[in-house]
Each structure stands twice: as structure tokens, then as C-alpha cells.
Amino acid sequence: MNRRNPLAMLLLCIISSLMLLSACSSSADTQAGKEEEKKEHKYEKLVKEKNKELELEPIELTSYSDEIGMTLSGPEHKEFAANGNVVVEGEIEKHTGLKSDYAWIKVRSTGEGPAGDQLEYYTPIEDGKFKQTIHFFNGEGEYSVKVQLPSKDQENYFYDTAAFTVHNVNPEMKRDVTYTPFGRDAGLNVSLDSSFTKENEVFALQGKAGELTEEDTIMLKLRKDTDTWTHVISVKDGRFSYDVPLFYGKGVHELEVLVPDEERENYYQTATTILIDNESSRTMSPIEYSDTYMERGVTLETPLYGGDESEGLYTVKGSIDPKAEFGPQTDHIYITTKKGEDEALDVIPVEDFTFDDSFYLRFGPGTYEVTLSVPEIKEENSDSFRFYGFAKFEVESTGEDKRDLLPSRGVESDDPKIKELAQKLTEGKKADRDKVKAIYDYTAKNVTYDVEKLEDEEFEWDDSALKTLEEKTGVCQDYAYLAIALLRASDIEARFVEGMASGGWWPQRHAWVEANVDGEWLTMDPTWGSGYIKDDKFVADFNEKYFDPDKAEFEKTHTRTGVSY
Structure with missing residues (x-):
């Protein structure tokens, strides 16, 4: 009986399998090579045939x-x-x-x-x-x-x-990436094998500009038919990148990349041109950028274009160049949203030179014009804030109109601390009027008026309900912020009323609160309900006179000018 070693048999099987796989692989590679060679021979044959038809006269020089x-x-x-x-x-x-x-x-x-x-x-x-x-x-x-x-x-x-x-005779399309003398002098090199490419809605431009410094910028000019969009981007460590939205729908977009002209200030010259065939039929609205965008070193990462749809909450994301003018001092961004006659102002923080936050489109469904701004940087105190727009775009919202219930600038009604306090203050109270009165009482009794803040104009961009709750002091806006936040956290509509108040010889700017109680707007002024000022010092003296006051009596000292969102 012939016996065989099982281990030897296993090794023999493995070797045979490997030889078979190797043979198959080699065969496949050889076949592919032959196909390519056959294809190449086909076109070379066509070249010879075509050249036989032509006279092949020597080239003439001028x-x-x-x-x-x-x-x-x-x-x-x-x-x-x-x-x-x-x-x-x-x-x-x-x-x-x-x-x-x-x-x-x-x-x-x-x-x-x-x-x-x-x-x-x-x-x-x-x-x-x-x-x-x-x-x-x-x-x-x-x-x-x-x-x-x-x-x-x-x-x-x-x-x-x-x-x-x-x-x-070869059907393969290859559009070389070419550079002008200006592009070559700038050391421009885009990361592309071909200057004709197919994309869907967005083209990711990347490249090097080895001869440009971080003080230089690159201009992008996008065209399709009669539409043109221009934007300027920064150069960092000799590199640049930008996601270019293909705004104008299906078809070929021409992207011109321009570099600074060394002999003319604020002038750019074409460095290279790229053709991008957009496969998407979607059209988008370009974002309008101002000079402030570059001057203050802003890079907006989101959104890339206008015309987005939102369910009522929208996010912006970007960064501030720490080397730009006022870069280290830019610690917040202003957001203005307008829908028809309605306008709101939000503030989002900048931390570690980046911002990434959301804001509400609070006025219900429709088209909003959104403006992003950087603050004016100044040393002196002020009770008003100036800011400069750097980008403007539109957003289409499908959200509900909850303007008087949603959190807003200075009114963090969704914060756990605010919600916990609101629940505690309104616990056991069924009627909205009783809830509103409890919030009025708490605000007027627990916040002291900050006379020094008013006199020294020590207003800050982050003044808010939370800040007032923590410090237990403030001026009229701070009383209003806290009361409104507690009301909205209790599901009671409330709004910030701006106006003038005259408690002495001259009227002064003032703010108070209106709350919706059983379909009627109830007025309350927790600032005036907390006490009074005597000899430039605050005297705590709680009173209920300014909770749902007689309208005629209230208007003798208070003039309403509007609602701030």
C-alpha cells in the first residue's frame, strides 16, 4: 500500500494553486498589454494612412x-x-x-x-x-x-x-495645464492632470504658488455665458485651496486663476485657466464679499454659496487670520438676518481664531438676506457697537415664525440654568399671568442696577441673561435679557422693547419687556420695579407699579420706539 505524507500533499496543493494564480495573473496582464498595444498600433496605422493622403510638404518659417x-x-x-x-x-x-x-x-x-x-x-x-x-x-x-x-x-x-x-486621429481628450509667464513667475502649480475636468456642483481647487508670500492673494474669476463671479483667496505657506461653487448650473464653467502683478498695485494677471464641466443642473447664488473680508483676514468655510434651504436653523463656519489687522482682537462675529421689514441681530463667538455656530431664521418661511460682519475694534467704551459686513448671501427658510419664543442675542432661553430657574419660579402656577408676575418679581428683586456701567459705558458684546444671572447686576438691557429668557423658557412669548424713558430732566434710552398673556401683550419694566437712583447710587426698592401698568400712566414716562430681535 502506497502511503503519502499529508504535509507534503498540502504543500504540493498550495504550490500548484500559486502557480495557477500566477499563470492566470500573468495571462491577464499580458492580455491587457496586448489590447493596449493593439489599440496603439491601430492609431499609428491611421496616422500612416492619413499621411499618405497628405502631401507632407516641409514646414515654412517666416x-x-x-x-x-x-x-x-x-x-x-x-x-x-x-x-x-x-x-x-x-x-x-x-x-x-x-x-x-x-x-x-x-x-x-x-x-x-x-x-x-x-x-x-x-x-x-x-x-x-x-x-x-x-x-x-x-x-x-x-x-x-x-x-x-x-x-x-x-x-x-x-x-x-x-x-x-x-x-x-486619437479620440482621447487631454487639455494640458498651461501657465502664462505671470503664473510661472509666481511659481504656480495647480493639482490637476488636465485643465478640463468634470465635477458636480463644487470644484476643489488646490495648488502651490512657491514665489508668493502670505501677504499676496490669488484672484479667482468664474464665467459661464454672461455670468461672472470674482473672489480673492489667501496664500499660506506657499499653498492655496478653495472649493469653488459651480453656480451657473449644467455645462462648462471657465475658471481663471490670476496672480498679483508685481508692477501694479491691486492688479492681477491671468496665470492659468481651467474648464470645468458641471454635471449638476442646480444653480446657486454667489456670496457677495466686501474688501473687509480680506482686510480682516476672514475665511468663510460654510456656506460656499447662497440660496441654501433651511428648516429655520442655519450654521456658519470659518476662521480669522491671526496675522490680519485686529485678528487677535476679533473675538466675535455679528449676523444680521432680514426678511422683508423684519430684522434680527445675532452674535457668535470666535475662539482660537475659528467660529462655528448656528442662528435662527426667526421670522418664518421665506427668503432671508444674511450679512456677516466683524466688529469695529476700539479702545474706548460705548453703549453701541459698530460692525462691518464682510459677506452677504440669501437663505430660503421653511421654519415657523417663532420670533418671540426662540433664543436670541443675549437671551439664552434654551440654557439649562435658565430653564431650571424658570421651572422653579413657575412651579405650581397654572395661569400665564401668574408665571409672568413671578418672573417679574424675581428679576426686579434679585438684580441691582449698575450705575457705574451706565456712566462709564462699560457695555460688552456678550452682555446676556446668563451674565446677568451670574453677576446679579446690570442696566435696563440686562434686566430685560434675563426676564425675557425666563419667560421664553416657560413657553411664554416675550419681546425686547426699545424706547426712551424720562425719570429726571432728560429722556434716556431705555429697554423693557412685553409678554404675551392670553393673547394680549402685557407690559413690564423690571428695571424701574427694582428701585431707584439717588446721589448716583442705586437704592433697592422693589415695587409692583411697573408690572402691567396703566397704559396712560406708563406712557407719561416711557416712549416705545420698537422691538429689537
């Missing part, structure tokens, strides 16, 4: 070529066939007197194609020699090529030196 001693080693004929690319190569004997260091090669397609009808190459002339491989951006078809060389006498002037026609 008189300017003789003047500067230019010879062309490639191509050799003025009309010929090619398989996907052509090498243009030449030498200039009298190159030292030329006014530019670049040969200008212009390629034009005689037929229509998605990648445009022309492409230009600026090819460096080094020691009198230049060499450029050109591909054919629309694939198979006829192309005319012109070679121009710089003048000996005039700056930015080029003369024709040679022209030829190419019949490309």
Missing part, C-alpha cells in the same frame, strides 16, 4: 525666423497626422536680444468640442532652446498651431515664426 536665426527641429511638415500629441522643438541663434524668455504656442481646434476651441502654451526659452509637447484637448479632429517668438524691440510683442496643421 522672415522673422531668419532674422533671429530660429530653426525648427520638430515638426517637419506644415500639415500632417498625429497620434494624440506633437512635440514642438526649436533653437534660436540670436536669443540674447529677445524681450521675453518664452515662446508662445497657440493651438486652435477647427471643430467644436467640450474643452473649448483653443489653448495657449508659454514655453520657456533656455539657452536659446525651447521644447513643448502639446496634446489635443478635443480628441480626434483638425487643429491649427502657431509658433510665435518674442520681439527684439518691443515688450509683450510676439511675431509669427511657424504655423502648421495637425490631423489628430
Whole structure:
């Protein structure tokens, strides 16, 4: 009986399997190689067949070529066939007197194609020699090529030196990434294999600009038909990146990348051009940026475009350049939302030079105009704040109108501390009027008036209900913030009323509260209900006179000018 070693048998099986897999893999690779070779032979055969139809006359050079001693080693004929690319190569004997260091090669397609009808190459002339491989951006078809060389006498002037026609037999489309002299001088290099690409709604532009500093900027210019959008982006560590929205729907967008002109201030020159075929039919609204955007070093990451839809809560995200003017002092961003005649102001913090926060579109469904602003940076105190818009866009909201219930600037009605206190104050009370009275009483009894804050105008952008609750002191706005936050946390509509009040010789700006009780707006002024000022000092003296006061009596001292959101 013939016995075999089981281990030897297992090894034999494994080796056989590996040999089989190796053979299969090698066979597959060989097959793919053969297919590619077959394909290449096909186009080379077509080139030969096409060239037989043509006379293949020698290429003719212009008189300017003789003047500067230019010879062309490639191509050799003025009309010929090619398989996907052509090498243009030449030498200039009298190159030292030329006014530019670049040969200008212009390629034009005689037929229509998605990648445009022309492409230009600026090819460096080094020691009198230049060499450029050109591909054919629309694939198979006829192309005319012109070679121009710089003048000996005039700056930015080029003369024709040679022209030829190419019949490309290869259907592959390849639009080379080309750079102008300005782009080359800036060390520009975009991260693309082709300057014609297909994208969906957004194109992620990335690249290097090795000769630009962080003080320089790059301009983007996007076009489609008659629409144009322009934006300026920063350069950091010799690199740049930006997600470019393809605003104008389906079809080819032309993106021009421009770099600063060293000889002219605030002027840009084309560095390269990219064609982007947008596959999405969605149209978007460009964001309007002001000069403040660059001056204050803002980068807005979200949103990239206007026209977004929202259910009523919208997020903005971005950063502040710490090296920009007032960069370290910019610790908050203002957000103005307008819908028709209604307008609201929100504030979001900037922490570690970044901001990422949400705000409410509080006036119900419709189109909102949103403006983002940076604050004026000043040393002196003030009871008012100035700010400068850096971006403006639209948002379409489907949210409900809850303007008097939602949290707002200075009114953190959704904060756990506020909600806990509101529940404690209203516990056991069924009638809204009783709840409102309890909140009035608490605010008037527990907050002292800050006379020094008023006199020294020590108002801060983060004055709020939470701040008042913690410090237990403030001026009229702070009383109002706290009362409104407690009311809204109790599901009672409340609003911040602005006006004038006269307790002495002259009327002063003042703020108080209105609460919706059983469908009627009830007035209350917890500031005046907390006490009075005597000899520039606050005297605590709680009274109920300013809870739902007689309207006629109240208007003798209070003049209502509007509601602030």
C-alpha cells in the first residue's frame, strides 16, 4: 500500500494553486498589454494612412525666423497626422536680444468640442532652446498651431515664426495645464492632470504658488455665458485651496486663476485657466464679499454659496487670520438676518481664531438676506457697537415664525440654568399671568442696577441673561435679557422693547419687556420695579407699579420706539 505524507500533499496543493494564480495573473496582464498595444498600433496605422493622403510638404518659417536665426527641429511638415500629441522643438541663434524668455504656442481646434476651441502654451526659452509637447484637448479632429517668438524691440510683442496643421486621429481628450509667464513667475502649480475636468456642483481647487508670500492673494474669476463671479483667496505657506461653487448650473464653467502683478498695485494677471464641466443642473447664488473680508483676514468655510434651504436653523463656519489687522482682537462675529421689514441681530463667538455656530431664521418661511460682519475694534467704551459686513448671501427658510419664543442675542432661553430657574419660579402656577408676575418679581428683586456701567459705558458684546444671572447686576438691557429668557423658557412669548424713558430732566434710552398673556401683550419694566437712583447710587426698592401698568400712566414716562430681535 502506497502511503503519502499529508504535509507534503498540502504543500504540493498550495504550490500548484500559486502557480495557477500566477499563470492566470500573468495571462491577464499580458492580455491587457496586448489590447493596449493593439489599440496603439491601430492609431499609428491611421496616422500612416492619413499621411499618405497628405502631401507632407516641409514646414515654412517666416522672415522673422531668419532674422533671429530660429530653426525648427520638430515638426517637419506644415500639415500632417498625429497620434494624440506633437512635440514642438526649436533653437534660436540670436536669443540674447529677445524681450521675453518664452515662446508662445497657440493651438486652435477647427471643430467644436467640450474643452473649448483653443489653448495657449508659454514655453520657456533656455539657452536659446525651447521644447513643448502639446496634446489635443478635443480628441480626434483638425487643429491649427502657431509658433510665435518674442520681439527684439518691443515688450509683450510676439511675431509669427511657424504655423502648421495637425490631423489628430486619437479620440482621447487631454487639455494640458498651461501657465502664462505671470503664473510661472509666481511659481504656480495647480493639482490637476488636465485643465478640463468634470465635477458636480463644487470644484476643489488646490495648488502651490512657491514665489508668493502670505501677504499676496490669488484672484479667482468664474464665467459661464454672461455670468461672472470674482473672489480673492489667501496664500499660506506657499499653498492655496478653495472649493469653488459651480453656480451657473449644467455645462462648462471657465475658471481663471490670476496672480498679483508685481508692477501694479491691486492688479492681477491671468496665470492659468481651467474648464470645468458641471454635471449638476442646480444653480446657486454667489456670496457677495466686501474688501473687509480680506482686510480682516476672514475665511468663510460654510456656506460656499447662497440660496441654501433651511428648516429655520442655519450654521456658519470659518476662521480669522491671526496675522490680519485686529485678528487677535476679533473675538466675535455679528449676523444680521432680514426678511422683508423684519430684522434680527445675532452674535457668535470666535475662539482660537475659528467660529462655528448656528442662528435662527426667526421670522418664518421665506427668503432671508444674511450679512456677516466683524466688529469695529476700539479702545474706548460705548453703549453701541459698530460692525462691518464682510459677506452677504440669501437663505430660503421653511421654519415657523417663532420670533418671540426662540433664543436670541443675549437671551439664552434654551440654557439649562435658565430653564431650571424658570421651572422653579413657575412651579405650581397654572395661569400665564401668574408665571409672568413671578418672573417679574424675581428679576426686579434679585438684580441691582449698575450705575457705574451706565456712566462709564462699560457695555460688552456678550452682555446676556446668563451674565446677568451670574453677576446679579446690570442696566435696563440686562434686566430685560434675563426676564425675557425666563419667560421664553416657560413657553411664554416675550419681546425686547426699545424706547426712551424720562425719570429726571432728560429722556434716556431705555429697554423693557412685553409678554404675551392670553393673547394680549402685557407690559413690564423690571428695571424701574427694582428701585431707584439717588446721589448716583442705586437704592433697592422693589415695587409692583411697573408690572402691567396703566397704559396712560406708563406712557407719561416711557416712549416705545420698537422691538429689537
